Amino acid sequence: MEIVFTVLILLLAVAASGILTRTLPFKLPLPLVQIAIGALLAWPKLGLHVTFNPEIFMVLFIPPLLFADGWRIPKREFFMARRAILMLALGLVFMTVLAVGYFVHALVPAISLPVAFALAAVLSPTDAVALSGIVGKDRIPGSLMHILEGEALMNDASGLVALKFAIAAVLTGVFSLRDASISFVVIAVGGLAVGAAVSALFSFVSVHFLRLSEGGDPAPGVVMTLLIPFAAYLTAERFELSGILAAVSAGMMMNYASLANAGSVASRVRGNSTWTMIEFVFNGMVFILLGLQFPHILGRALLDAHETSNAQVGLLIGYIAAVAAALYAMRFAWVWLLRWFASRGAAKHGMASAVPGLRMVTVTTVAGVRGAVTLAGVLSLPELLPDGAPLPGRDLAIFIASGVILLSLLVAVGALPVLLRGWRRGSDPHAAEEALARRMAAQAAIRAVDQIHDKDCADLDESESAYAADVTARVMDLYRRRLATLHEEKEPREMARRADALEFRMKLAAMRAERKTLLALRASQEINDETLNKLMREVDLSETALTARKK
DSSP states (O other): OHHHHHHHHHHHHHHHHHHHHHHSSSOOOHHHHHHHHHHHHTSTTTOOOOOOOHHHHHHHTHHHHHHHHHHHSOHHHHHHTHHHHHIIIIIIHHHHHHHHHHHHHHHOTTSOHHHHHHHHHHHSOOOHHHHHHHHOTTOSOHHHHHHHHHHHHHHHHHHHHHHHHHHHHHHHSOOOHHHHHHHHHHHHHHHHHHHHHHHHHHHHHIIIIIOGGGTOOSHHHHHHHHHHHHHHHHHHHHTTSOHHHHHHHHHHHHHHHHHHSOOOHHHHHHHHHHHHHHHHHHHHHHHHHHHHHHIIIIIHHHHHHHHHOHHHHHHHHHHHHHHHHHHHHHHHHHHHHHHHHHHHHHHHTTOTTOSOOHHHHHHHHHTOOOOHHHHHHHHTSOSBOTTSOBOTTHHHHHHHHHHHHHHHHHHHHHHHHHHHTTOOOOSOTTHHHHHHHHHHHHHHHHHHHHHHHHHHSTTOOHHHHHHHHHHHHHHHHHHHHHHHHTOSSHHHHHHHHHHHHHHHHHHHHHHHHHHHHHHHHHHTTSSOHHHHHHHHHHHHHHHHHHHHHHO
16 A cells, blocks of 8 residues: 555645646746655655666656657657757767766776766766756747757667666676677667567557547557557567667657558547646656655765765765766867867858857757656666675765756756847747648638538539538638738738637637536536536537637
8 A cells, every 4th residue: 555655645746746836936947846846755754765766767757758759859850950969869978978987987986987987878868858847848949959859869778878888897897899889789770670660560550450540439549559668668678679769769650650540530639638648747756756866865975974074075065066067068068069060061051150159059058957867877786796795886876976967957947047048039930831831721621612512512402502602601711711811911911810819709708608508507407417528528629629729
């Protein structure tokens, strides 16, 4: 029963964090609130302690979150920025392992070089979820945010693969760069292939057996979708490939599967709402678990050091600050070099001013916050060497990693709003293509209505034909007004928008009146719950479609 109560308390904490961020008189990022709630729950008097098992954490939380990110990330922008993403996710990670690894070993000789490399490896992955929770929606320019999200998707795998080889070096004392490079390519490519294969298999099963594209019950398909990231991750890990890249690849492949097999409206609506809830709950539990661990890791180490001397406490805090500074310096230098090489390439094509300047480099540096993958990785360090001796420097490495996670979050919370203040995002780069898509979709709808009218009204008598023409005109009028709102001239466009806004207010008022009447009929027992639920669902879906288009 203790496990059940713990899970229920964590779920309650996730829900409370969402309510708290909306009710506080000042704005705090959701991840920071959740970490604070986790730290509060770890207070000794409350007595809640959750043992952080890295293996269970990586299997339970990471695959669905990475799968959802891979599904959601814009594929076109991802591939357009693939060079920058790979240079950050691969090049920066391996340079960080080398540079920061040697720096940590020189700073703290008690940490052996292989353990220092392992610490640098777990500190290299960034957390885009924490970043978006800190800065809010649409604060960072879209092109930069796509790069940061793509980096976070890919560098989890490269960082953990580097950790794997560092642990092997710790346990065996042997390391071969050639073998490690070949193994990395095999692990990465194999993981991507496994994820794509699992997702393609689900698409085949859903179309041929679950009949999702024929209007069947969407529930089995949604449940199977929930299992895809776990199937991809576990299958890849079973063959000693990258489970993380398999989950990412499966998520990306889902977009192409959904394009090939559109499926039913019900399956898309239910699937989107299910995944939205899962992302909120799982992300919240990740940060609450982080908060639960920090007092036990940081607090205990600082108290033990305080019993020795105050200088020892200052030394431990100095280690955290020095390692964080090294990470920021490494990231800044790498991003600056990428900018410099890009500027040279742009200058050859007559676009010397096309490359972002110092401000964007600084934002990219500070935006590299660390998260739960870092803590899970450092806690997976073995406690004992093959000869049974304790692994030297393990506890100190865990302390430094935990401190850097917390410090990177606090720095991002304080610095990013200042760096982004007054930064003009400019016009929406996708506005033109959105207008084109709306215009072409409306024109296609008008043509389809016209074809139905010609086909179904050919044999009607005069009165029926007049009624059908009136119905056709009313349906077409909806799409004609949509086209009018996209008109190039200002006057007809503004008139259409005012008419559209009036229609929106009228429809919304009508739907809310419907809902109020239905509830009143249920309260007076004139209709039962089954009738109420059916009619309320119709009204709710209509209002959802109306408000979604308005947004």
